Amino acid sequence: MGAIALRNVEKTYGHGPKAVKVIYGVNAEIPDGEFIVIVGPSGCGKSTLLRMVAGLEEITAGEIDIGGRVVNKLEPSERDIAMVFQNYALYPHMSVYDNMAYGLKIAKVPKAEIEVRVQKAAKILELGGLLDRKPRQLSGGQRQRVAMGRAIVRQPQVFLFDEPLSNLDAKLRAQTRLEIRKLHHELGVTSLFVTHDQVEAMTLAERMIVMNAGRIEQIGTPEQVYQKPATTFVAGFIGSPPMNLLHGQADGSRFTVGGQALQLPAAAPRAGPLLLGVRPEHADLNPAGAWPLRVEMLEMLGAERLVYGRLGDAAFTLRIEGTLVPPQAGDTVKVLVTPEHMHWYDPGTGQRV
Amino acid sequence: MVERRPLATALSHLVLVLGVLIIAFPIYLTFIASTHTAREIAQQAPMSLLPGDNIAQSYNLALFGGQTDNGARTPPVAPMLWISLVSALVISIGKIAISLLSAFAVVYFRFPLRNLVFWMIFVTLMLPVEVRILPTYKVVSDLGMLNTYAGLTVPLIASATATFLFRQFFLTVPDELVEAARIDGAGPMRFFWDVLLPLSRTSIAALFVIQFIYGWNQYLWPLLVTTTEDMAPIVMGIKRMISGGGDAAIDWNVVMATAILAMLPPAVVVVLMQRWFVKGLVDTEK
Numbered sequence: 001m002g003a004i005a006l007r008n009v010e011k012t013y014g015h016g017p018k019a020v021k022v023i024y025g026v027n028a029e030i031p032d033g034e035f036i037v038i039v040g041p042s043g044c045g046k047s048t049l050l051r052m053v054a055g056l057e058e059i060t061a062g063e064i065d066i067g068g069r070v071v072n073k074l075e076p077s078e079r080d081i082a083m084v085f086q087n088y089a090l091y092p093h094m095s096v097y098d099n100m101a102y103g104l105k106i107a108k109v110p111k112a113e114i115e116v117r118v119q120k121a122a123k124i125l126e127l128g129g130l131l132d133r134k135p136r137q138l139s140g141g142q143r144q145r146v147a148m149g150r151a152i153v154r155q156p157q158v159f160l161f162d163e164p165l166s167n168l169d170a171k172l173r174a175q176t177r178l179e180i181r182k183l184h185h186e187l188g189v190t191s192l193f194v195t196h197d198q199v200e201a202m203t204l205a206e207r208m209i210v211m212n213a214g215r216i217e218q219i220g221t222p223e224q225v226y227q228k229p230a231t232t233f234v235a236g237f238i239g240s241p242p243m244n245l246l247h248g249q250a251d252g253s254r255f256t257v258g259g260q261a262l263q264l265p266a267a268a269p270r271a272g273p274l275l276l277g278v279r280p281e282h283a284d285l286n287p288a289g290a291w292p293l294r295v296e297m298l299e300m301l302g303a304e305r306l307v308y309g310r311l312g313d314a315a316f317t318l319r320i321e322g323t324l325v326p327p328q329a330g331d332t333v334k335v336l337v338t339p340e341h342m343h344w345y346d347p348g349t350g351q352r353v
Numbered sequence: 354m355v356e357r358r359p360l361a362t363a364l365s366h367l368v369l370v371l372g373v374l375i376i377a378f379p380i381y382l383t384f385i386a387s388t389h390t391a392r393e394i395a396q397q398a399p400m401s402l403l404p405g406d407n408i409a410q411s412y413n414l415a416l417f418g419g420q421t422d423n424g425a426r427t428p429p430v431a432p433m434l435w436i437s438l439v440s441a442l443v444i445s446i447g448k449i450a451i452s453l454l455s456a457f458a459v460v461y462f463r464f465p466l467r468n469l470v471f472w473m474i475f476v477t478l479m480l481p482v483e484v485r486i487l488p489t490y491k492v493v494s495d496l497g498m499l500n501t502y503a504g505l506t507v508p509l510i511a512s513a514t515a516t517f518l519f520r521q522f523f524l525t526v527p528d529e530l531v532e533a534a535r536i537d538g539a540g541p542m543r544f545f546w547d548v549l550l551p552l553s554r555t556s557i558a559a560l561f562v563i564q565f566i567y568g569w570n571q572y573l574w575p576l577l578v579t580t581t582e583d584m585a586p587i588v589m590g591i592k593r594m595i596s597g598g599g600d601a602a603i604d605w606n607v608v609m610a611t612a613i614l615a616m617l618p619p620a621v622v623v624v625l626m627q628r629w630f631v632k633g634l635v636d637t638e639k
Contacts, residue, residue, distance in 0.1 A: 056532050077538030089529035093551040102547070103537035150533075 002067055002157035002190035004030040004053065009062035011048055011214075022048055024214045025062070030192070030207075032067075035184050037193045039201035040211035041237070047162055049211070050194045054083050054160050067157045077103075082151030083160040087167060088143045090135040090150075096122075097131040100149045114153075121149040124183070141172045148183070161193040165200060177203055198238050202226070210234050228343075232350040235277045235343060241306065244283075246276045246314045247347060260312025263290040266339035269353050277343035280306065283318040285327065289336030293318075295327045311335070380616070387411050387609035391422045394605045407606060415610035423604055428582065430590055430611050436505075437569055437586040438618060443506040444568035445561050452515035452560075453553065457545055459516070460523040461531070471520070478513040482574060490577050504578040505586070509568065515560055522556050523549065558629040566619045587615045 011023035023045045030036050038046040051057040053064055055076035063070050071079045090099050097118055104114045122128050125145040135143055144164060151159055161180075165173045181204060184191055195201055201208050202222045210217045210225060210233075217237075218230035229235035235243040248257040250268035255261070255276060268274060291311055299306040304322050308315070318335065320326070327333045344353040382402075386394055389405035414421060418429030458464075459471045482489075489508045498504035526549065534544045550557075572588045579585050585593070594608045 054532075054536065056535065075538075076532075076536045081536070083533070083536050085529045085533065087527065087529055089527065089533040091530065091533070091548055093548075093554075102539075106538045106543065150537075 003032045003065075004028075004158060004190060004192070005063075005065040006049075006053075007063040007065070009049070009052065009064060010060045011045070011052060011057065012060045022214050023052070023060075026216055028209060028216065028219060030190060032190055033188045035181075035191045035193065035204060035206045037195060037201040037205035037208045038211060039195055039198060039205075039208055039237075040217075042196060044211045045214040046194045046196075046211050050160055050162055050192055053158070053192060054081055055079050077106075080157045081160055082154045082156040082158075083162065084144075084147045084151050084164045086163040088135070088147040088164075090143060090146055092135055095132050095134060096127060096138070096146050096149075099135065099146055100153050103150065103154055117153045117155070118149075121152040124152065124186070125149050125179075140168050141176060144168060144176060145179075148180075152183075152187070157190060159189050159191040161191065163195055164193075165195070165197075173200075180204065198240070202238070210237060212237070228352070229277070230352050232275060232277070232345045235345070239279055239281075241280050241317050241319070243277045243279050243343070244314075244316050244318075245345070246278075246311065246316070248274065248276060248314075250274045250276075257311055258313035260292075260314075262311065264339075264342070265290075265337070266342075269344050273347050274353065275345040275347050275350075277345060278316075278337050278341060280317045280319040282337065282341035283316075284336045285318070285320055285324070285333050286336035287334050289334035291335040291337070292332050293335045295329050295331045295333060297329060298326055307333075309333075383609045383612050387415075387606055387613055389606055391604040391606050411606040411610040412614070414604075415607045415614060421604040421607060423602055425602065425604065427594070427604060427607050428590070430587060430614055432583065433585055433587040433590040434614060434618070436502075436584060437588065437615075439502060440505045440571070440575075440586055441565050441568035441618075443502065444509050444571075445564035447506065447510035448512045448515050448564050449557055449560055451510060452512050452519050453550070453557075455516045456519035456523055457549065460520055461541065474513050474516050476513075477511075478517070482509065486573065486577065493578055499578050500581050500584045505571075505575055505584070506568075509571065509574065512564070515564070518556060518560065519553065522553060526552060555629065558626050562623055562626045565622050569619050587611070591615060 006026050006028045009023060009026045010021070012019050012021045014020055026049060028036075038049060040046045048057055052059050053066070055071065055074060055078075059072050064072060066079055066081065076083075091102065094102065100118045100121060101114045104117065109117075118131070122131060125148060127142070127145055127149055130138060130142060130146075135146065138146065144167075147164070164180075165176055168176060177200060180193075193200075193204055195204075205222050207219060207221050208225055209219050212233045218225055218234045220228075220230075225234060225238055229238060229243070232245060235245065246255075246257050248255050248262075249272065250264075251271050253264040253267045255264050255268060255274075257276075268276075285307070293307075293309040293311055293316060295307055295309040297308040299308070300322065302322060304319050305324070305326055307318050307320060307327065309318075310316060316335075345351065346353050382400075385402060385404055386400065388408040388411065389401070390407045390410075393405060393407075394400055413419075414427060416429060416431045418427050421427050455474065459467060459474075464470075493499065493504045493508060498507070530548060531544065534548055539547060570588060571586065572592075575584075575586050575589055579589070582593075591608065591611050594611065595603055
């Protein structure tokens, strides 16, 4: 019932020559009850897309379908959705109870029913003792929970989250992340969650949509997106530090990067110019390795250590155990990469080969 | 400012005390004069600075009118107070209502020429009542509104200042609040009543005080649009009392009692609303 379908959705601001297109023909099918995270850098159109689903932005072209109903022309309140905003957007002059009850009051839900729903939401979110407080008397985390409570009491088909954790400190963010997952598990309501934080995306998503510059780069489970990034953008965006991308010429099992020929453990998918991607955590320091890395700098992160260096003239980073005896800057060490950890991309289109 | 300099402290206190004296002394003098008889005031020069025993009679005479010591008839001030009160209330409440609505329209609705409309309102800031007083008089007179409450108040209700103030306030209300209200299903007027108005409480209180005093102190405009004595507000009444005859013929105790009466309502409004100001400053809601 709460399935969402986006069909060729486009968004253009302005008209005529000054028009700015921000969303280019987005297609996605989200089954009922799934938790979808839309992730991308600032300005990629992810919030705009969410706001189009909410009905806060007009849809320039295409169709948005919620629960089998095209909602393009419906007011936000008629779409059977609830939204949690980044800055919570609680009504400052209303008590916590009234904040949660306001939408139901307008919808003319009977008082007794409102009471039941608000109390239930308050119980789920542990807001019981705070119902008479004003938002300004609450901490950031509590406000966040009230904002979620306001969404829950509406019993919508779809929850929309617009970067709801960005205003919380790191510890609270991790905790709230867990609570949101728990909540989704309990309520099973289709959720669209927008964030620019890849950790949030990876941990919360059942499936994630990676967006860049108004287009969808990849849709998939966190595992798929991490293990098989569909484009060089996804490869560079998901994972920290980002995947190493080496420009070079492939010829059988030889790959030439800036004059330095690297021996590949398996043949490249095709000959000619290619991009080779290797995640820093998937490259090992190993005397049996075939790639000579000139070490330039090291960073100690505690459990692990980052080694920055050069393969030929290309920058290359790798992540090693913190307990290993590290190489020194200026050393040349051998790097070993196994075939399953090599990602090949077309340098022209950025698509996976 | 946590410096401890006894001399500076003493000096600043001295300046403050002097300032208070300069402002308070004339009011004290007015009050003292209203407690003496007209004859005492006329004969003793300088006047005694201690209260006399004529207070009840002076205020009785001022409020309800009657025969004075000089043998003249003095008109009752009570109806004038009523007229001033009604005018000031209508002006301040009307101004607030109209400005709230026009600011709401200018900030939250996209209609053609929206900016032009706003700037037209804004430009009228440059045209105070005095500048447009003759054309306004002509309009009011042609509409047969001379000597009416409508004539006294309606032309003073439109206010660019208040519209501008509310516009600036509305612009600081986060957009997400509007969006949250839309998702909750609140229409524009519902949003206005349930969210915007409660948030504007403190601005409304501030504006009410300013506009009440503005309305109460109107002099030039009532002078033009009222020709009969029964529609004169109190500020005009005071002027009328001291306009006839020489110094000896004026009942200064009644005049001063009237002046004190005229000062009281704005003072009451300020004192009562001051609590709201403080409250507004303490809970910065937004």
